[in-house]
Amino acid sequence: xxxxxxxxxSLHSEERRQENERYAGLxxxxxxxxxLPQWGGVWEDMLREAMDRxxxxxxxxQEVKKECFLHDRRDMNEAHACIxxxxxxxxxxxxxxxxxxxxxxxxxxITFCPNETTAAALNLMISQAAGIVRTWDEVITYLDSQDWPxxxxxxxxxxxxxxxxxxxxxxxxxxxxSSPERIGKAKRWCEQHPGFIWEWV
Numbered sequence: 128x129x130x131x132x133x134x135x136x137s138l139h140s141e142e143r144r145q146e147n148e149r150y151a152g153l154x155x156x157x158x159x160x161x162x163l164p165q166w167g168g169v170w171e172d173m174l175r176e177a178m179d180r181x182x183x184x185x186x187x188x189q190e191v192k193k194e195c196f197l198h199d200r201r202d203m204n205e206a207h208a209c210i211x212x213x214x215x216x217x218x219x220x221x222x223x224x225x226x227x228x229x230x231x232x233x234x235x236x237i238t239f240c241p242n243e244t245t246a247a248a249l250n251l252m253i254s255q256a257a258g259i260v261r262t263w264d265e266v267i268t269y270l271d272s273q274d275w276p277x278x279x280x281x282x283x284x285x286x287x288x289x290x291x292x293x294x295x296x297x298x299x300x301x302x303x304x305s306s307p308e309r310i311g312k313a314k315r316w317c318e319q320h321p322g323f324i325w326e327w328v
Contacts, residue, residue: 129160130275133206135224137217138165150212150263157267162202164195164224203227207275208235210266211253215245222253229256235273239266274302282317282325294323 132154138144144165151161173194177187203209209228211217217225229236236257240246246259260266281301282294298313317325 129158130208131160131162131206132270133162133203133209133224133228134164134212135209135217135221135228136164136212137221139218146214147212153263157270159270162206164199164220199224208270208273211236211238211257213238213240213245213249214242216248217253225253225256235270237266237269282313282323285322285324
């Protein structure tokens with residue numbers, strides 16, 4: 128299963144939205160599933176469409192705000208990681224998304240800030256919450272180095288510690304980065320000992 132990465136970024140210009148799409152493509156190429164805030168709709172376009180349907184302006188504004196918020200919140204709740212894209216000082220919305228991810232689940236967070244001057248000027252609440260990287264290679268290196276849900280292979284007792292037999296040390300601490308041979312041996316050991324089961328967590 129691809130790991131979901133939320134891309135917290137400004138989307139209030141066509142140029143920035145195109146940049147977001149380009150980086151989403153690079154994330155896909157690297158094996159990740161990107162989520163962009165603009166995929167839930169662009170504020171100006173959604174407002175215009177709501178008014179074209181006959182909604183009064185104030186009603187349309189509230190409708191669009193709620194729709195945007197709920198879509199972004201769902202994507203953030205499903206994501207395994209968040210990248211704050213900050214080629215310039217990030218927008219209020221991007222900062223909120225980054226803060227939401229930090230406060231709710233302590234997921235994998237990083238700030239991608241290609242501009243040295245901008246990096247130096249970032250608010251301390253951002254710079255202290257997560258590491259700052261300057262290049263795309265560093266972004267992918269960071270993501271690839273993390274432990275993700277479903278990455279760890281464990282063997283556990285079915286009866287919650289009632290067995291006298293213990294799990295051999297060589298079958299502990301395995302992950303998706305472990306060799307297929309080690310994982311295969313651990314599975315076979317588990318199959319030979321019916322009091323144990325194996326799973327990815």
